[in-house]
Amino acid sequence: MMSTTSTRAPQTQARTTQQRPPAQRPGASLARAQSDAAVRGTFHLPEQVEDALRKAQERCHLVAPATTASALPAGCSVAISPVFVDVATETYGIPGSGDDGGGKRGLGKSVLDRIFAAVGGSWDPQQTRRIDDGSDPYFVHYQAVGHVRNFDGSVRVVKGEKIVDVREGSPAIQDLVSVSLAKLRKFAEHKNKSESELRRVARERAENQVRGIRLHILGHAESKAKNRAIRSLGIRTSYTVEELQKPFAAARPMFTGHSDDPELRRMFAQRIADTFLGTTTALYGAPAALPPGSPPPPVGMARRDALDDGFDEDAIDTHVVDDAPSRATSRAPQDERADETDDAGEPAGSSMILPFGRAKGTTIGTADDEDLEWVANALARMVEDPQKSRFRDDNQRLLDAIDRELARRRGEEEPPEDAPPSDDDYPT
Structure with a gap:
């Protein structure tokens, strides 16, 4: 033993x-507590909102429809929520960016999902879907469409797409073979092998990778399409470890019904109750039917896209x-x-x-x-x-x-x- x-x-x-x-670094917990106290809360008056957004910009990574809000619609307030990032478990290193503290880190999917929820984002169930016709199990074109409300009450659309093409003969598979071949050539034990032998081994290893991708191909496409849509809110693809000591401050407008006018408060309360009771569907009916999907293009004709962004984690167990x-x-x-x-x-x-x-x-x-x-x-x-x-x-x-x-x-x-x-x- x-x-x-x-x-x-x-x-x-x-x-x-x-x-x-x-x-x-030491003191990160104290920095978190100070940032948390400075940017968390719901603000009703325009001057309060301006001050809170300014502090969030200085001390955090601000994710908001705008960096200023000089006026708000009646009954609306602005809520700012901090989203902290655990560097050890919720980020990953970006290849080629350096080691230790100087290396860049990418945000994991769980962090992006929390930021999207904090800004009040929601996915459109009618448009967030696979937009090819599903006739080929090894080709997926996925579209993610979300909605985020601006400070003036209008709706902002965020969109991301991802193509995963792992059909036999596709450029993605050829790229995987090339990557495997380049790695094999670096190993000393393979230097004495013939080029044909190296290509055979590289092909076998690429096939193993493709098998894993095909097993969860829809999950790959959906996850990456949503992550791209979330990043369109102004979230960078990589940060240094030092930058991630600061939280993300997510700002969103909220309809709270706050007003000094009793009549407006009464009307707002009724509208809030209607929303919670689901009267929208009763008044306007069910949504329209989905449009048909398009067939996959011929092998090699799909829009070239990286097989894996390298900037997100997949929604697989x-x-x-x-x-x-x-x-x-x-x-x-x-x-x-x-x-x-x-x-x-x-x-x-x-x-x-x-x-x-x-x-x-x-x-x-x-x-x-x-x-x-x-x-x-x-x-x-x-x-x-x-x-x-x-x-x-x-x-x-x-x-x-x-x-x-x-x-x-x-x-x-x-x-x-x-x-x-x-x-x-x-x-x-």
Whole structure:
């Protein structure tokens, strides 16, 4: 047991130090409390609104229909809500932007959803939908249309679209093969392989990624289309860690019925009651029928679009789903493939697909060390979570494969299979 513990501990320690984004600076909690006190509240008078918006602009990242509001419609107020960002769990690194504190971070989907809700945004159920005809399961053109109210009471439309084309022969698949081939050429163990052999291995790895994308293709398209629509409110695609110490201040107009006129207050109260009781549908009837979708264009003729923005997270469950397609890449139980290798000379399990995180849809063998550390840390928590016991075996199998790959890259030897388990292998 002692030998197993000493072998496992360095992996856990290395994972912790490499995986986590830069820690927040000292005093961040105090800065949060001060910003929170300065920008939270509902403001009725125009001069109060102007002052609150000015403070929000100075101390926060303001997300609002406008940066000033010299007048408000009768019965309306402006509510400002702070949205805090947990850098460690709700953001991800932007490739090529640098490491540590100087690196750029992208906002995760959960943060964007909270900001959209805080500004009073809502999705149009008639127009937020798949706009192709659905005749090809590997082609999705998704449109997200939302509504945000301006300070003068008018409605602002925000829109985002996303095309995911993973049909055989599409440019997206060709790009995946090119990326896999470029990564293979960087590995020393592949330098002696022929070009045809490298292309064959790259094709196999790209097919594994495409399989994962096809499994949740509609979720990919919907999530990315909505994220693009939300960012059209003026949210940048990346921020530094220092910038994310400040919260986002979301401002939206609210119909509160506030007025000094008793007659107006009575009328406003009646209108608010009508809204809550759902009289709109009774008066105006059901919405119009949806227009028919369009068929997908020929392969290679779809509008070129990045397969993955790299600036959002997908709305897919963050655990290994218990279905046959997701387990197809793990060809044998862990104890039967611990010492096996695949056709490319990689340890068995390196072709398993990462089901979540920034590198979602890529294989263990092609993912970067930082991405593997992040996924491994998350899987370790899931294995110990009793609420996810249903997925424990799958999560453990994937975690072990990642540990083997990281150990191989560090040049470390794996513990013998017959070594007894350590206390660190089980939740306390």
